[in-house]
Amino acid sequence: xxxxxxxxxxxxxxxxxxxxxxxxxxxxxxxxxxxxxxxxxxxxxxxxxxxxxxxxxxxxxxxxxxxxxxxxxxxxxxxxxxxxxxxxxxxxxxxxxxxxxxxxxxxxxxxxxxxxxxxxxxxxxxxxxxxxxxxxxxxxxxxxxxxxxxxxxxxxxxxxxxxxxxxxxxxxxxxxxxxxxxxxxxxxxxxxxx
Numbered sequence: 001x002x003x004x005x006x007x008x009x010x011x012x013x014x015x016x017x018x019x020x021x022x023x024x025x026x027x028x029x030x031x032x033x034x035x036x037x038x039x040x041x042x043x044x045x046x047x048x049x050x051x052x053x054x055x056x057x058x059x060x061x062x063x064x065x066x067x068x069x070x071x072x073x074x075x076x077x078x079x080x081x082x083x084x085x086x087x088x089x090x091x092x093x094x095x096x097x098x099x100x101x102x103x104x105x106x107x108x109x110x111x112x113x114x115x116x117x118x119x120x121x122x123x124x125x126x127x128x129x130x131x132x133x134x135x136x137x138x139x140x141x142x143x144x145x146x147x148x149x150x151x152x153x154x155x156x157x158x159x160x161x162x163x164x165x166x167x168x169x170x171x172x173x174x175x176x177x178x179x180x181x182x183x184x185x186x187x188x189x190x191x192x193x194x
Contacts, residue, residue: 012115013049015137016041017096022088023076029088031068031075031096034137038075041098042068051095058091116167122146122155124174129181132172144172153181 016035023030035041046065052058067078082088100113114135122130122144130148135157142157155161155174164173 012100012113013097014100014113015051015095016048016098017075019077019091019094019096021092022085023071025085026078027082027084027088028069028076028078029082029091031077033075038068042075042077044068046098048096048098050091051097052091052093056090056094058094063091063096112165112167117144117165117172119170120165120167121171122174123171124176124181129174146174148181155180 014035016033018032018034019029020032021030022028031042033042042065044066047062048065049062050058063082064080065077066080069076069078079091082091117132117135120132121128122132130146130153132144133147133152134145136143136145136154143154144157144162146153146155155176161174161176161180162172163175164171166172
C-alpha cells in the first residue's frame with residue numbers, strides 16, 4: 001500500500017487491480033482485476049491510490065476512472081488526464097488500491113477481506129498453532145501465512161484445509177495434511193528393532 005497516505009479512520013485499503021499494459025493510442029490501460037465486484041469498484045469517478053516505485057512520477061498520487069470497457073473479456077480503463085499511449089505506459093504495473101469501510105462485509109458469506117483475516121489465531125485440533133500474518137494472492141489459489149513462533153507456514157486457503165473462519169471468535173480452523181506444520185520422518189530411516 002501507499003505508505004504516504006494513511007486511509008481515513010475506520011477504513012483500510014483494498015487492492016482491487018493492476019494496470020498491465022497500454023491499450024490503443026488514447027491512454028487506455030488493460031486491467032487485471034483483484035475484485036469480485038468490478039461493477040462496484042470500477043465506476044466513473046472512482047479514485048484509486050497508486051502503488052508504484054518511489055522513483056515513479058506517480059508515487060503518492062491517485063487517478064480517477066472515467067470509463068471501464070470490456071474488450072475480448074479483458075477490462076480496459078480510461079483515466080482522467082491520461083490521454084496518450086505514452087502517458088498510459090508510465091502507469092504500467094501500477095497496483096490500484098481503494099479506501100474501504102472496515103465494518104463492511106463481503107457480499108458472499110464465505111468470503112473475507114485480507115484485513116479481516118490478518119491477526120486471527122490459527123487452531124489445529126483445538127490447539128493454537130499461530131497467527132495469520134498475511135494473505136498471499138497467487139494465480140492458482142490464496143495462501144494464509146501463519147506465524148508459528150518458530151517460523152512461517154503457508155497454508156492453502158481452501159475449504160478442505162481451512163474449513164472454518166470465525167471472525168467473531170478471532171480464529172481460523174485448520175485441518176492441514178501431514179507435513180505442513182511438522183517434519184515427517186524419512187522413509188529411509190529403519191524401523192526400531194530392525
